[in-house]
Amino acid sequence: MPRLNQPKRSEITSDEIHRRFDQLFGDKDPALDPGTKEGTPGTWWTTMANEPGVFHLIEERHKWQYSSERALSTLHRELALTRTGWARGSQLVYSQHRKVLRRLGVEEAKIDSLVNWSSTEHFTDQERVLLGYVDDLVLGGGRVSDERFAQLRSVFSDVEILELTYVTCTYIMSATMSLALRLEWDDRADPIVEIATGSGPLHA
Known part of the structure; x- marks a missing residue:
């Protein structure tokens, strides 16, 4: 509940x-x-x-x-938000934005590959830079190397980067709120629990 x-x-x-x-x-x-x-x-x-x-x-x-005034493309936004949902552990954000990608006509194999994007061949060079930056925001807490940012600026405009940064960070917030308040598909028990089998550290 x-x-x-x-x-x-x-x-x-x-x-x-x-x-x-x-x-x-x-x-x-x-x-x-x-x-x-x-x-x-x-x-x-x-x-x-x-x-x-x-x-x-x-x-x-x-x-x-969702405004038509946005510089960042709908595809790039939804790749970012779906990855954000998975990386932040929110079934709400991940599930809902997978559906948006599907409506955009993105093939299922590519959508599935967002969970391990760096090990697949489903993404363009530009998309890989975008997803790496999203991981820096979500998993790295905003710690972005100069090398990554130089790559980002070589394939996206400053306005696109600002929009990408803003929308990703707002969905980090949404995912966090959904998890904390147990909303929608995030209304579930924490999956990390003690397993009864075993008696202590593996080296004991």
């Missing part, structure tokens, strides 16, 4: 939230009858509805990233 309250529609005063709920849930009250029209649990949205200001910021991020 999500770790925070799921407010009922009657408790929500924000017109923006009500409009978004209409799009996602129809005329249902998702606090009482969960599930979006697309088949996801919908708990990301119902949790964010606790604070209309946070909800608004997330909506504005979506409008920004």
Whole structure:
């Protein structure tokens, strides 16, 4: 179960939230009858509805990233976000953005190869630079070598790099929030637990 309250529609005063709920849930009250029209649990949205200001910021991020004014291509953005979901351990971000790549016509083998992109031949040189940079952001916490950044600037414009950096970092946040609050497909037990077999360190 999500770790925070799921407010009922009657408790929500924000017109923006009500409009978004209409799009996602129809005329249902998702606090009482969960599930979006697309088949996801919908708990990301119902949790964010606790604070209309946070909800608004997330909506504005979506409008920004999907705007036709973006310099970064849709394909490059979705490769970055799918890799971000996997690297950050969020089934929500990974699963949802795999679906976007599929709608863009990306072949299944390439989508599957995002989990071990550096060991496959499915990606162009430009895409490999992008994915390496995404790993620097997600797994390296932003520690990017001068060599990597020089490669990045050789194949992307400064505006594209800024957009890539911003959208990736916002999805690191989204993935972290989803894991911490146990939302959507991240509502699951931690997979790292003690196994009963064995009595201690392997060298003992």
